[in-house]
Amino acid sequence: MRARLTTTFVSLTVRNYRLFAGGQLIKLIGVWMMYIAQDWLVLELSNDSAMALGLVTALQFLPVMVLTLYAGSLADRFDKRTLLMISNGAWAGLAVAQAILVATGGIQLWMIMVFGLLLGVAQAIETPVRQAFVSELVGRTLLPNALSLSAATFQSSRIVGPALAGVGIAAWGTGPIFLLSTVVAIAPVIMQWRMNPADLHRAPLPTPEERADTKVMDGLRYVRSRHDLLLPMITMAVIGTFGYNSQLYLALLAKTVFQTDAATFGLFNTALAVGALGGALAGTWRRSRPSVYLYLGAGIGFGALSIVVGLAGAVWLVLLLLLPLGFSMVYLAQAANQRVQLGTDAAYRGRVMALYVLIFMGTMPIGSMIMSFVAEHLGVQTSIWLGGAISLAAGVGGLVWQLRHAGERLSVQVRPWPRISVEAAEAVVPR
DSSP states (O other): OHHHHHTTTTGGGGHHHHHHHHHHHHHHHHHHHHHHHHHHHHHHHHOOOHHHHHHHHHHHHHHHHHHHHHHHHHHHHSSSSHHHHHHHHHHHHHHHHHHOOOOOOOOHHHHHHHHHHHHHHHHHHHHHHHHHHHHHOOOOOTHHHHHHHHHHHHHHHHHHEEEEHHHHHHOOOOOHHHHHHHHHHTTTHHHHHOOOGGGGGOOOOOOOHHTTTOOOOHHHHHHTOOOHHHHHHHHHHHHHTTTTOOOHHHHHHIIISSSOOOOHHHHHHHHHHHHHHHHHHHTOOSSOOHHHHHHHHHHHHHHHHHHHHOOOOHHHHHHHHHHHHHHHHHHHHHHHHHHTTTTTTGGGGGHHHHHHHHHHHHTTHHHHHHHHHHHHHOOOHHHHHHHHHHHHHHHHHHHHHHHHHEEEEEEOOOOOSOOOEEEOOOOOOOO
């Protein structure tokens, strides 16, 4: 057990990574508290409108579609640590301004939409830079572990943040939750400022001439030539669009389907996050690039579980099913992330990760609007199982594509134990 724990948290032996992870954990707890309070406030201001909630969610992710590729180019051209300090500082300032309006009672629905858009701009810059920065903190050897621990940090905040927010909203309302979330928003800037740049695993920064040659289109051409990168990006585009909409449907499930309060909404988020934390920690044991079939299997499992959640008819059953759903959601995302990062040359990592973030997160505004329309007209649970069915189809389609590309086939063994394996396809003998 001691050896397993040492392996799980080995990246924390690196001081710069400890500072990075600590700052992210503190900030993200506040971010999730703010998101939960914001979703509940939007429903209160809009008379429980799924379309209004979907529009706010879409505006939060819309800048990702516009700015992420440019942010990836910045990550390959300039100091990533400095870029992170600037973007996180901007996020903190915007969060403070919004919290003041909420606490004073001056907030309106259109203001929440504007803040969602502006916060999305800061996130669009920060996310691809942060993704590429992890490799500079620990080096390639520890990169799979560091990526999984970063996901575990994110999911830990999803456990603590929604739980605190749900209880806090029920006790004091949304105003104090917004104020509390802003207090911790500056933590990443402080932690990144305390890092030792000499200990970073990075090549010298590009010269001005080299920066001019670092073009977004070069990153796109690089990915287009790599089937092993294209497959996770295309399948995650579909799954991210239609399957990763928990921020939208959990609030609607709690408030409109089961007629419960903010505490149940917090419990839904916490159950999903507990399972997600397990999925993130499971990835910390990985020491190499995950196989394409492990990734595709995780995608198929996620789609199937989403269908079951959409068909569940009781609060306790939804809570129970959100645990394995959260596990599969993060295990899938981590497998895709690691497969892309560990298969990319360092010179292209910023632009490739920006494209991955664009495909994975930039599709969410489209998905949130589509699925909120489905939820508004066909029901929340229909939108959940339909998103799961589309995700399942994407996983199966990706599997067929990979088998044909690699010239392989699936082999199913029933006895003595059920087992599925991949074998080289038999050569066809011409007649």
